[in-house]
Amino acid sequence: MPNPDLLPSLLFKINENQLALEAAILELSKWVEQRGSAEVANNVRDVLDTCDRNEGFIKITLALLMAPD
Template identity: 35%
Template sequence: MTPDTLPSLLYRLNQNTHAVASAIEEIARWIDQQDPGAMSDVLTRHLQVLADNSEVIADSLAELSVKDAKY
């Protein structure tokens, strides 16, 4: 793996995390429409973990990109 590969890989993994979170949100909405409150609370809590971690991941990727650009 080259030094350029790691930031790209991490960026793609972060994109995948956002895509999975969006899909789960859509499923939670659908479940809520079918049976309000059934599972959406559980899904919402897990989505909050993804959202909380997303900011840290984005900041870390930005920092990594800046460090990578210096070299």
């Protein structure tokens, strides 16, 4: 049987990866915009807004999962 205590830690690490990827993609969108593709950069930032909207829920849920009983 899987260890249920590992699930919160796993989800936390996945969330860390997601935030790191979001930051990297945002940097790339800035680079693209500086080279004249403002429309592409705006499209990327629009999609990244989904990550921003979900971040609060993810953090609260992880805090609840990781809280001691």
